[in-house]
Amino acid sequence: MMGAINTREENIMNKNKKFTAIAAAAFLASSTAVTAGEVEVLHWWTSGGEAASVNYLKEKLSGAGVSWTDFAVAGGGGENAMTVLKSRAISGNPPTAAQIKGPSIQEWGDLGFLADIDSVAQENDWDNLLPSVVSDVMKHNGKYVAAPVNVHRVNWLWSNPEVFRKSGATIPTTWDDFMVQAKKIQDAGYIALAHGGQAWQDATVFEAVVLGVGGPDYYQKAFVETDIAALESDTTTAVFETFGNLRQFIDSNSPGRDWNVATSMVINGEAAMQIMGDWAKGEFKVAGKSVGTDYTCTAAPGTSGSFTFNVDSFAFFSQSDSNNQQAQKVMAKEILGSDFQEVFNLNKGSIPARLGMSRDKFDSCAHDSMDAFVASSQTGGLVPSFAHGMAVSSAVSGAIYDAVTNFFNSDQSAEEGAKQLVSAVKAAK
Amino acid sequence: MLNFLEKHLPKIVIAPTTLAMIVCMYGFILWTGLLSFTKSRMMPQWEYVGFEQYIRLFENPRWHVALDNLAVFLILFIAISLALGLLLAIFLDQKIRNEGVIRTIYLYPMAISFIVTGTAWKWILNPGLGIEKIFRDMGFLDFEFRWLVEQDMAIYTIVIAAVWQSSGFVMAMFLAGLRGVDDNLVKAAKIDGASTFRSYWHVILPIMRPVFFSAVVILTHIAIKSFDLVQALTGGGPGYSSDLPANFMYTFAFNRAQMGLGAASAMVMLFGVLAVLIPYLYSELRERET
Numbered sequence: 001m002m003g004a005i006n007t008r009e010e011n012i013m014n015k016n017k018k019f020t021a022i023a024a025a026a027f028l029a030s031s032t033a034v035t036a037g038e039v040e041v042l043h044w045w046t047s048g049g050e051a052a053s054v055n056y057l058k059e060k061l062s063g064a065g066v067s068w069t070d071f072a073v074a075g076g077g078g079e080n081a082m083t084v085l086k087s088r089a090i091s092g093n094p095p096t097a098a099q100i101k102g103p104s105i106q107e108w109g110d111l112g113f114l115a116d117i118d119s120v121a122q123e124n125d126w127d128n129l130l131p132s133v134v135s136d137v138m139k140h141n142g143k144y145v146a147a148p149v150n151v152h153r154v155n156w157l158w159s160n161p162e163v164f165r166k167s168g169a170t171i172p173t174t175w176d177d178f179m180v181q182a183k184k185i186q187d188a189g190y191i192a193l194a195h196g197g198q199a200w201q202d203a204t205v206f207e208a209v210v211l212g213v214g215g216p217d218y219y220q221k222a223f224v225e226t227d228i229a230a231l232e233s234d235t236t237t238a239v240f241e242t243f244g245n246l247r248q249f250i251d252s253n254s255p256g257r258d259w260n261v262a263t264s265m266v267i268n269g270e271a272a273m274q275i276m277g278d279w280a281k282g283e284f285k286v287a288g289k290s291v292g293t294d295y296t297c298t299a300a301p302g303t304s305g306s307f308t309f310n311v312d313s314f315a316f317f318s319q320s321d322s323n324n325q326q327a328q329k330v331m332a333k334e335i336l337g338s339d340f341q342e343v344f345n346l347n348k349g350s351i352p353a354r355l356g357m358s359r360d361k362f363d364s365c366a367h368d369s370m371d372a373f374v375a376s377s378q379t380g381g382l383v384p385s386f387a388h389g390m391a392v393s394s395a396v397s398g399a400i401y402d403a404v405t406n407f408f409n410s411d412q413s414a415e416e417g418a419k420q421l422v423s424a425v426k427a428a429k
Numbered sequence: 430m431l432n433f434l435e436k437h438l439p440k441i442v443i444a445p446t447t448l449a450m451i452v453c454m455y456g457f458i459l460w461t462g463l464l465s466f467t468k469s470r471m472m473p474q475w476e477y478v479g480f481e482q483y484i485r486l487f488e489n490p491r492w493h494v495a496l497d498n499l500a501v502f503l504i505l506f507i508a509i510s511l512a513l514g515l516l517l518a519i520f521l522d523q524k525i526r527n528e529g530v531i532r533t534i535y536l537y538p539m540a541i542s543f544i545v546t547g548t549a550w551k552w553i554l555n556p557g558l559g560i561e562k563i564f565r566d567m568g569f570l571d572f573e574f575r576w577l578v579e580q581d582m583a584i585y586t587i588v589i590a591a592v593w594q595s596s597g598f599v600m601a602m603f604l605a606g607l608r609g610v611d612d613n614l615v616k617a618a619k620i621d622g623a624s625t626f627r628s629y630w631h632v633i634l635p636i637m638r639p640v641f642f643s644a645v646v647i648l649t650h651i652a653i654k655s656f657d658l659v660q661a662l663t664g665g666g667p668g669y670s671s672d673l674p675a676n677f678m679y680t681f682a683f684n685r686a687q688m689g690l691g692a693a694s695a696m697v698m699l700f701g702v703l704a705v706l707i708p709y710l711y712s713e714l715r716e717r718e719t
Contacts, residue, residue, distance in 0.1 A: 079684045086472065107471050107686065197578075197667055253557035255578040255667040395470065398685035402491050402669060409580050409668035420490070427488060428687075 037323030039331050040069040041314070042085055042098035044078040053344040060334045066327040071095050089113050094317035096328050100146065101313050102137060102390040108315060109140030115316040115325070118143040120332045129336065129354040131377050133384070134311055146315040147335040148353035150345050153369045154277040154308040154385045155208045155300040158263070158284070161293070163190050163272040171298055175212050175242050178301045182249040185272045192249035194271035196257035199405040203387035203397075205275045206404045209243045212302025216381045219306075223400070224384060224391045226429060231422050240407065240414035240421075247408065255409070266295065275300050277310060277388070281349040281365055297365040299372070306381035307372045310388040311353060399428035458699065465692035473688065482693040491669050492694065495677040498584045499701075502655070502673065505588045506595075507648045513592065514599025514644070519629065521600070522607045532604070535597035543594065547661025550590040551577070583663050583671035587655070590662055595651060599644050606640035607633065642713050646706070653702055674698045 039061065045054050058068040073081035078099060088094050094113060108114055121127070121144040127135060130148065138146045159171050164181075167188030172178035182192035195201060211219050214235045221230035230236075251271075254262075263283040265271040274280065284295050291297065299306070314335060319325045334340055341352035346361055351369045359370060376382040384390035386397055403424040407417035465483070468476040486492050517535055521528055538546065553559040554577040564572035576582035610633050618628040656675040663671040665680075674694060682691025 083683050090472065111472060198664060199666075199669070251557075252575065252578055253555060255583075256551065256664050394684065394686045398680070398687075405666070406490075406668040406670075409666065409670065424490075427485060 037321065037325075037327035038067040038069060039096040039324070039327045040071050041331075042071040042073065042081055042088075042095045043314075044073055044081045044099060046072050046074045050348060053347040056343045057331075057334065057340055060337070060340060061327075061331060064330050064334065066330050089317070096319060096324060097314045097316050097331060099312065100315040101311060102384065102388075103393050104389065105137060105146050105313070105315050106140060107393070109145055113317055114140060114145040115318045115328060116143045116145065117147070117316050117329060117332045120144070120329045124333060124336060126336060129356070131355060131373070131382075133309070133377060133382055134353055137311060137384075137390070138313060144332075146313045147332045148311050148313040149335055149341070150312050150348055150350035151353050151369075151373060152277045152279060152310040152312070152350045152385075152388075153372065154204060154310050154388060155211060155303045155306065156276060156278055156280070156365075157208075157298050157300045158266055158274045158276060158280050159296045159298065160266050160269055160272055161296055163269050166190075167272070169272070171296065172301050173298075173304065175209065175301045179245055182272075186249060190269075191251045191265065191271035192273065193246060194262040194265040194274040195250045195254050196259050196262045197250075197255035197405075197409065198257070198259075199401045200387060201259055201262075201276075202405040202408045203401050204277070205246065206239075206243055206408070207308060207385060207387040208275050208300035208303060209246075210239050211306050211308060211383070212300060213239045213242050216306050216376075216379075216383055219383050220380075223386045226392060226396055226425055228422065228426065231418075231425060236418040236421065237414050240417035243404075243408065244412075244414055244417065277385075278349045278351075278365065278369060281363075285349075291363055291365055297368065305372075305376060305379060306383065307369075307376040308383055308385040308387075309373070310385045310390055312350075313353075395428045396425060399424040461692045461695050464689060465696050467689050469688040469692070471686040471688070478689070482689040483697075485690055486693045486697065489690075491672060492674075492677055494669060495672040495674045498671060499653070499673050501584050502588055502591070503649065503652045505585075506591050506652050507645060509588065509592045510596045510599050510648055511641070511644060513596040515603050517596065517600040518603035518607055521604055532601070536601050537597065538594045539598040541594065543591075543655070543658040544661045546590050546594045547658045550586065550593070551662050554586050554589075577663065578667060580667050580670040583667060587659060587662055587671060587673075591652070591655065591658060594658075595648060599648070602640055602644050602647075603637065606637040610636050642709075645709070649702070649705065653698065674701075 041054075043054060045051060054070075054072075058070070061068055073084050081099065085094070085098050085100075089108075089111075100108060105114070126138075126144060130138070134148050134151065135144075138144055138148055157171070161171075163185065164171060167185045167190060169181040169184040169188075172181045185192040195205065207223075210223060214222070218230060218233075218235050221227045222233075222236065259276055259280070260283050262271070262274055263276065263280045264287070266274050267284060267287045267289060278297075281291075281297070284291070289295050298304075314331075316328050316332065319328060336354055338352075338354070338357050341354055341357060342361065345352050345366075349366075351362070351366050351373065355374070359367060362370070373382065386392055386400060389397055391397070392400070400421065403417070403421040406412075407420065412420070464473055466477055466479060467482075468474055468478050521532060525531075554574075556562065556573075556575040556578060561572060561574045564574070576586045614632055614636070615628055618632045623631070654675060655673055656679065659665055659671060659673050659676050665672040665676050675698070678691050678694045678698065680691075681687045681694065
């Protein structure tokens with residue numbers, strides 16, 4: 001399990017032990033700088049760009065004298081990683097840090113596993129570097145226990161302008177307009193909406209509809225606070241009405257399709273649009289497409305002033321070894337450092353979690369995202385994504401997934417869909 | 430000393446296995462049973478809530494879909510695998526040429542994992558890639574075969590893939606059974622004027638009753654633990670229409686931090702299996718004793 005760096009580090013440590021045994025006490029101080037402990041990091045960033053980003057963090061840490069033990073557990077949404085993490089935590093041997101996000105941080109905090117890194121946060125002024133919606137998620141009982149690495153915007157509409165031109169359609173800005181334009185695209189012989197029929201993708205599209213039709217206030221009440229009165233309102237039925245209308249614009253082969261396959265349909269000009277978070281940009285880039293001419297990014301219909309955020313973060317677990325505690329703090333500091341934030345987010349397609357960074361290297365989609373992030377945080381349009389585990393507990397988001405995906409894949413009416421959603425959320429709360 | 434060893438060696442050798450069985454099987458069954466009566470969410474948590482998790486379980490529409498699917502899958506999978514396997518075995522038993530080659534061909538799917546089977550069938554059954562596309566490219570433009578993407582039919586695609594994988598194995602079992610039937614009995618039936626069909630139906634198949642028993646037991650446990658096949662073939666979709674209880678249990682216990690609910694579903698699965706197997710084992714074993 002241990003990489004080459006660690007063995008080297010151990011050798012150094014062993015040598016140091018021998019050395020200190022015979023050397024004068026005065027040398028002790030210098031040797032502790034080298035053995036600054038190690039971090040073991042659980043994550044599931046194993047694919048190309050993501051792995052490169054993690055490696056960058058590893059290099060930064062080894063520069064600071066901290067060795068890195070990689071504890072990568074592959075598997076998309078991190079479900080496998082979470083299972084491993086639970087067993088490690090129960091057996092009293094949690095890793096130094098793990099990729100945990102959203103309300104799960106609170107769940108782990110409630111169980112008493114997380115380490116207080118507030119001193120690092122105070123030293124580096126995190127309260128002013130981070131927007132409060134982000135820092136709130138990172139705190140448990142008012143103390144920082146996690147560090148954010150990025151901010152994804154989920155409510156993006158990716159379009160192929162060529163397909164739009166050929167079918168005489170324009171990029172829709174409201175959901176009503178979407179239905180009109182999608183019809184034109186379909187009549188011209190293209191697939192209007194590229195979509196993969198997996199529960200989380202259904203929920204991603206549903207989330208955009210909720211925000212576009214219901215607005216941020218309704219979104220906040222119904223899907224963040226899970227207020228039953230708001231969920232039972234007519235707005236929910238209207239949301240399901242619009243969501244149900246989308247069924248006709250999706251090709252019948254969609255069930256089970258992966259999101260990146262759907263993205264490639266937009267890239268190839270088979271389909272006109274896709275609603276997906278900004279990680280889709282990576283697919284366009286890999287295909288050698290340039291933004292503006294080959295593809296465009298706009299806010300999902302009716303959500304231009306809003307921003308559904310999905311923040312990845314590392315949560316820190318309590319350590320008994322004081323060297324490792326120190327290493328943990330170094331890691332926390334590096335994560336919020338502007339170097340790492342820039343490199344990581346350029347690779348991942350997201351935007352930095354900290355404010356006030358140079359934006360020269362980012363592309364226009366990221367600029368839009370940064371502007372919307374700041375603007376929406378002032379208007380209240382900045383809301384956590386429930387489709388990506390940022391808004392509600394995994395039990396409730398699972399219940400929403402079930403209701404949404406079942407509705408979308410059947411021919412249920414909007415009323416039935418709304419009723420089903422309410423009862424599922426009630427049962428899971 | 431030697432005497433002692435002679436007397437106790439078998440017990441000593443078997444003890445570790447027995448211990449492992451007791452802890453890893455029955456111990457964990459007990460533990461899961463206890464968990465199902467607690468409030469456990471992300472982690473085990475020993476707050477007793479009675480049958481609340483079971484009530485929540487049976488109020489969950491997804492659980493009912495999973496149960497219905499299991500019933501459909503169990504019945505069709507076992508019936509079709511048995512029928513096909515038996516038929517193949519009888520045909521192969523007609524002293525044909527190249528029997529070895531043919532037998533290997535039919536047996537081979539069993540060597541593949543369910544993940545591979547599921548992925549391959551996902552492509553074959555996908556309307557845009559597989560059978561439907563082939564027929565449409567051949568000119569049958571109205572041809573439709575899209576069970577994989579239809580909510581009502583998706584569970585049948587799982588039956589197809591599972592039967593494809595397992596019927597060869599059932600065939601091998603029956604073939605071994607057929608080879609074990611005493612030739613004289615068949616000849617005697619022939620002399621008495623029984624047709625081929627009648628001699629199979631009244632003489633050979635009854636002799637093979639233990640083979641049926643083993644085949645049903647093996648197929649039942651394959652069916653109930655089918656998890657990987659669903660995961661690879663349909664992912665439980667469209668929606669959650671092709672979920673089986675094992676998938677439900679995994680999703681709720683591990684992905685959704687509802688360990689109590691997951692444990693409750695696991696217990697219901699266990700009792701479902703016992704309800705089928707105990708009467709069957711009982712009747713089979715009792716008959717053999719008499």
